[in-house]
Amino acid sequence: MNPQDFFDPLASEVLAVAPTRAHDLARLRVLAQRHAAPTVTVVGKYNHGKSRLLNELVGRDVFAVADRRQTVTLSEHHHAELRWLDAPGLDADVAEQDDGHAQQAIWLHADIRLFVHAAKEGELDAAERKLLQTLREDQLRTRRQTLFVLTQVDQMSDEEQLAKVSAAIEAQAHGLALHPVSATRHRNGVEGGKQLLLNKSGIPALQALLREVVQQVPAARQHEQAVLFADIGEQLQQQQAAAQAQWQALQQRQQQQRQQFEQGLQSVLESIHQDLLPIVELQGEDPALTPDTAADEFRLTAGKRERARIHVAYSRACIAIRAHLIQHGVEGLPADQRTSVASLDTVMVAVMGISVKYRADLRRRFCEPAGQAQLMQSFLHYYELSEDQQALQQALAQAQSEQQANTRALEALQRLRQGASA
Template identity: 55%
Template structure:
């Protein structure tokens, strides 16, 4: 892929809806021959028309469908494209080729409709409306060609068909032609028949349209650059705001968590400190003897008391953590014992039976700092925080891509 292709790829990667516009821009920047594309329904005389316009039997003409893909020919500095007929097959592949030619390649579109069909059908009307609307935006030209007029009974019928189509689209000029009359006029040297075929008039109209192509291309190139630049700027601004908001949310959540956790830890630590200071003799540290196995001892009572105080403290902390989504362990830390797969167990353990352990955990700066640090660690590993971090990472990546696309667009403009 060349530098231009790389730049367009960078833009399309962040503005996928602009893929066709960027493909068109590549064609414009290549600055090749002006392109005239003939489009219309199957068997409406498109290929025959092109052959007569360029004076060569280049495009296949037959009663059965011949044009199944884009065909082109360069003649006198103009590239002529023959697209498959609309509705030529049930798979609509021909429609895609025809529309591809109309939207991407054509500077001038010859919209061909057979006179014998009468007024335009709904699909033709919709396509013609789109082409005309695009012409207002891009200055690309669409010329309406009413073909095969020789198959009508007389001029009165031609007038009737022209009036019906004119009522459908009052903003278009009809170029009525007959390729058959034109060929016969050439072969037989009949000047009047040549004029009546409408081909000389159509050629003059196309020549006038071709003369306007350079100005139209300049306009369209500037338009595509301006529209793309504006969309990139809007997307950049939107993602910068989103990133700022997400980072602020991330910061605020962490501040609120840390402050709230500290209040809970200070509260339960104060309760435990008061409880420990109110105790007398340290019975819990005295081991029970064998004869005390089934007896209620002072040591057992105190250890139960300490465990209850510890459990109450854990319940208060756990309630706070649950409110912030800090509950289960990350998958990589889980064990087969499901009951142990909780943040509280991972940080605090299962039980505490002795005063010194309870005091170390809740009544020392080191103990409280450890709880604050470890619970903060699991807060960052919670599902909500990981999802927020992922969104921030995605926004950062998108901003990088948008900035790269903006740089690529500037590079394209500098070489245009």
């Protein structure tokens, strides 16, 4: 199997939960090519002599050299078991397309960076200082080395001026040593067979240093792999712990809210039970069941008084229950149970109905265990279907999904790590 065919699906699992690690994973993908030649990337601002320097280092004119902006994409050449990359000049393209290619060369492909600055330009500007500081920090973290190459030193008026510029740049270079070179002197020395000119060009010394640094690339790659895997793994572990904590907090909230609703409803129903006992425990004939006659239309009969008493008691019971439901967000029906009459689309109507209630109804619903259990079950059903509880269930499902995704990502990262060390 192609190593990339193995790498990419696993990396996708990690990216699904850690999209900010896209660059690190892309770098690990490059590092997975263990037998790839070490890559030397030359980086610097436009017209600072990067391409000319590369041509002298490889001993051939393979990189385009021009007074106008020439390199607009990554240009590469393989020589002496090294891969050489010539990136577009930093800030050369106002659309920042060139900068994007340069950043790719610096951060994705490079094992060694040659940071190029022309001596004639004097001190580093703000963008160069920022980049150099970032490269220095990356070197400390990943062991990818950056060599500061001061180019075009032959264009300085004299050695004193060169020393002055070099001292100013060294103060900005964050501890990196300067390697002064002249591509022109080197070319003239090669063409004229002048060894002193070759040595004075600084190119042979830079080539010797590069050979030493190249020997350190395999160990640096292993170290960088370990650092990247550790950093990504730490992030995934933190995300997993956060998702687990979130799920536990949501589950605890769900349990507490249900317990509060259930216990509160039980208390309300028990209070209603006690309040209704004097009404439902009637000895003898029930006046409420005696129908009124036509002659009783305008008279206050015993039956009317008793039915009114039952109705008031039932209304109070409903008010107490509804207050508890509202407190817990259980009022309207789910969308799939609603009718065209809004006043009927309530949990109270769905459970209690709209029919006239008599003493036997009150006794059966509120005073008998079976009736109380039925009310509890019905209201709990609509409690679970309430908007708040549905949202909480969705949040729980999301948290659980995040846990599962993080678990898959951790497993994928472990397999990537094992593949890298195999």
